[in-house]
Amino acid sequence: MIGLTCAALLLGMISSPLQSAANAPRPIPPFETPKNLVTIQGKSFQLVNDRTLGAQIVDPNAPDLWQSITKQAAENATKPLPKLKIKLFLYSESLTVARFQGKYIQDRTILVGPEREAYTNAIEQYKTLVRATGFEPEISFTEDDDLLLLTDPAQGPAQIAAYVAPNVNDTLFLGDNPSYNGPFDVILALTTAPLAEIWNGPLDESLISIVPLHRVTPNSSDVDLAAYLYHATKWQMTVAPQTNRLAIRTAVFPQSVVPSVDLSWTSNPNPVERTPSPVTPLDPSFPLHNLPIDTTAYMLEDNTLALTSNGLSILRDFETSGSPLPLRDPKRGLDTKGRIWYIYSVEPGTTLSSLLKFTAPAPQNDPALPQNGELLPMIKPVGNFQPTQPFAALSPTPNTYTQLGFQATGWLELINQKANPAVTGPSAKSLEFTAKSSIEEVISVNCYGQDNRFLGSIQITGPKQLSASALHRRAFDPNNFQTYHIPLASIKSPIYRITLGPPPAVIPSSRLLREARQIEFQSIRIVDTKPEAITADEAHSFDIFDPNLPNPQLEEIVKSTSRMNSVAAMGVIADQPVNTQTTLFGELSRDANSALAFFACKALAQLKTPEAQAELLKTIQYGPFDFNRRVAAMAISEPGTYLDQGNLLFSARSWHTRVQAARLLSLQKTEATQMYLVSSLFDPIANTRGEIARRLDPAFPLSARRLLFLAVNDPSEDIRAICYTQLLTTKDDAILKEALTGIKDESRLVRLAILSRTMATPDEKFRSMYQTAILDKDPTIQALVLKAFSQLPEAVVLGEVSNVVGSKSEPVQLAFLQLAQAKTIALPSEELNRLAESPNKSIRELAQKLKGAEN
Structure with missing residues (x-):
């Protein structure tokens, strides 16, 4: 007979020390406080460039920005906070079977391993951001690990919304069942499916944000996903009610963000934001759409200043100090990320620093580049790329990295310059490296300009991606070193940052072939382009597949x-x-x-x-x-x-x-x-x-x-x-x-x-x-019932609908008049006189017509 402890272990009732260690949550990664900060009316903001103000920084002196946000959340938690009821759905496994460039592909994705840890951290960080804002998050969580099948990714959001709908109520149900199905203040659905967009829109009488969690963030840090969830929450709480619940479809493109809170949620509206114009979508060509979600202010080239909701606090602070900013011609506009921008005209030649009265910090010094151009000492693994450390080894294997997990996320950062470009003239330069690898994912050389602006990707392995700027592909060899000479000529601007990893929104990928893939470098450097050494593009077998074969x-x-x-x-x-x-x-x-x-x-x-x-x-x-x-x-x-x-x-x-x-x-x-x-x-x-x-x-x-x-x-x-x-x-x-x-x-x-x-x-x-239904308190119900009465074959008398006399709802008023017309009901003269003076033209004209018929 086995002992009770052994039996409990076998049954999973007690975790062994090994199991406990394996299941321990991954620590939340640190987030260094940005150095390029400016002070405006006593508040700190990240200065992205001379035209862009980034996130508001809670504590500029804290070395870890995330710790300062956590501290603020902890302080708020000691006070009574209003509850924010959040429903969170997770669709953790998906299969997409669809056409890609005219050929059928499958994309099987599951949330496991490092991705699961990152997701868990992101949810905790999201809760902290909400608490730091001034709400106590009350999250009801549902994970659906049944396989989500998509045959048309464009219909993915509608399909997920249909799955969510039966599980949330718009109205509290007072039955015997003790389960709580809503209503909720915020509804979020996260999916592993490769959707091309974040979808924010109506779900019956509620709102929902559907976020493709592996496509929305490059996983540079878990807080990227948390920031997008926080942003979706802001849209549901503040923007959607002002825009008549207009659906927002945001194209997915990974952008790392600086975590911050938007205290405009809990502040009282100020006359400065009460503009006469309605909130309408901005023109698709407007430059504000592509700015990261942590942007506070942006100075456009046509002498206009654009502020997000958090930026309005700057205007209020100047107003309170007795020095209101010289702004005119207020307008508002909605962008494709679901933000309302407040746009003002300024004097010609005005700069962000002169208007907001701050002094830009001195440019950061870039680390000295190696004399021989060798970048191996500068490589920084990010996200799912980690230094390779064999079992029982005391230190990682030099110049060797492992791509963990099943998802196409993370990268190897080769160089990241702040002040001076790493490559000033890309037309005559190439990235040359010698490596061997078991990676079969789509891998690209990804190039970025100043302020992390994406310039393009040069694909070096995998099936052809439509987003690639150039193709120089050769499959990695897991056993032998190969030299790649990748010209940068397709990049037309100075390059400040270069990464090696999956390009944005990659599909399809071979992510299920193995959970851990390694790459080992012998050398990697930026060199003058040698035409005879350029890596020729070798088409992937998927690219040359002929669907017209017998x-x-x-x-x-x-x-x-x-x-x-x-x-x-x-x-x-x-x-x-x-x-x-x-x-x-x-x-x-x-x-x-x-x-x-x-x-x-x-x-x-x-x-x-x-x-x-x-x-x-x-x-x-x-x-x-x-x-x-x-x-x-x-x-x-x-x-x-x-x-x-x-x-x-x-x-x-x-x-x-x-x-x-x-x-x-x-x-x-x-x-x-x-x-x-x-x-x-x-x-x-x-x-x-x-x-x-x-x-x-x-x-x-x-x-x-x-x-x-x-x-x-x-x-x-x-x-x-x-x-x-x-x-x-x-x-x-x-x-x-x-x-x-x-x-x-x-x-x-x-x-x-x-x-x-x-x-x-x-x-x-x-x-x-x-x-019975005409007694309903909801005006939409009442209006429908009046229409239903008008459809009945028999006569209708005023007494059956008399409770709507005097209604202030325009739909009810119009339906009431239409019923009176259809069924020849004599309405009280006082009611007809009231409705004949309605500001609504349709109501006014129909009431006057009925008055004339009675006379």
Whole structure:
């Protein structure tokens, strides 16, 4: 018999010392306080250049900027702070199967290892930023580790928003279920999917920000992601209400930021920002769009000053001191990062320093460059690049670095100059290095100008990237040193900083081949370009893949060891499958490669033969994974009896697979299939419950009763709305009567859904519900009910809607007049006189018309 301690260890009840050490959180990296600071009215700001003011610095004397923010947050935490209810969703595993440059690719991404540690740190830092601002963050966290499948990345935000919606409420639900589903002040969704943009927009009556966490930041430090989450929170709290919830789509481009807090959240508005112009989007060519999110002020070339919300505090400080700044012609504009810019005209020749009365610090001295040009001593690994230290070794291996994790993040910083360019004239210079490496990622020489402005990337390995300025690719050799001579001629401006690593927004990549890749340098230097030594571009096998090859050759490529080419070939075959390939598709539908399984099931779905159907059913039975079963079920569309398959799919861990179980069973409406659906209706995942509810037919008594129970009791307002609208199709008067009571639901969304469904088929049987609904306090509901009354075939009397007389809501006023016109209702003369003087032209003219008809 084993001892209790040993048994507990085996069961995971007690962590061993080794386990505890392995699971210890990574320390939050330090963030050095910038040296180029200026003081304006007693506050410190980072001076980026002579036209740009960066982040406000809490404590300029603290060596670690992050520590000073943490200190401020700790001081705030000792006081009573207003709660900020935040809902955070994490979609930690994704598979993108889509076309890239006309060819099919897969991008499989999972949050593990160093990326998971960085994410954990970023969330803690985000909470600290919120607390330092003056709020106590109350985060409700949900991680969905089911595989997120995207076949069109452009639709990714809409797909994620649809998954989020059933899990958050716009209105507090006062049912017996103790779980809290909202409402929330802020909703954030983070995904590993390679989305091309950050999406900020409406989610029903709430707001949501969807952030591709591996594409939004270069992972130079964890706080980059925290800063973007903080910025999204500011948009939801302050900007969206001023811009009528206009959706903001921000193209993803990594920019490191200086962490700072924006105290304008909690300050009272000042007349200086009360400008007469509305907040409208800025012209796409306006230079403000591309400025980093930590920018405070920017002096444009046309004698105008632009300030973000935090910059307004500078104006207030000058005003308070009795020296208001000479600004005129105030305007406001919304940029693509979701910031409102306050723009003012200034006198010609005005500089940022003369206007804001500060003295620019002396330029920082750059470190002396090695006499022989050798850059090896200057290399700085960042993010997922770390010095290579073998097991049990006391020190790292010289000039050797490991690229950790599965994501294309981090880099090797070769040189970073502040005052003087590293390469003044790139047209005649090259980067020459000798190295051996096991890295198979897309790697580029990335060049930056002064103030970290991105100049371009020169790709040296991997499939061709459209963003590359030039191509000089040669695959790394893991066993032998190779010399690369990379000309910098494609970069047209002086270069201050050079990194070696993935370019921005890289896709596709081979990130799943291995978790740790090494690169060892013999030398690396900037030299004069030697035309005879230039590394010629060698096309990647993916670039020369021909999608027009005949099927037999494509099949051979599918079976090859090149995973990228295999997926590309399978995608082509799946577009035009032939019956003779049914066996191949069946085998691949049960393959461990998710993209191959997806394409194989897609092909079988198009064949629509008994043999293809048999292969799909076999995959549902044997898997081997939930994803195989999921895509096989997706491929079946022929009506049939799938009780055994549905039962198997409903037992899956994956909620996406259980959703397909509901769809598959609903292909045939029988007592048995409805029984299976009803038995799974109380799935713990709201998305699955919603799909099952959609598939239930209230013509079956048991289904109707279960729908009614869920309509009353489910904590998700989306699920209640689905259930009620399904029940409205019943022919059972007793069930219908119960369903119509949903018009009293706490949730506005539920009430709107019921009204929308009943108004689609006007019927007198809904009149009593409308008589109840007109008492609703929400003006939108009232306006819809008035319209619903006007659709009824029988007459409507004033007494049924008399409570809206005197309403101050313009939509209600207009709908009331339209109802009176449609049903010939005589309105009180006092009401008509009031509405005839409305500032709204439509209301005024219709009221005057009705007055004239009465006279």
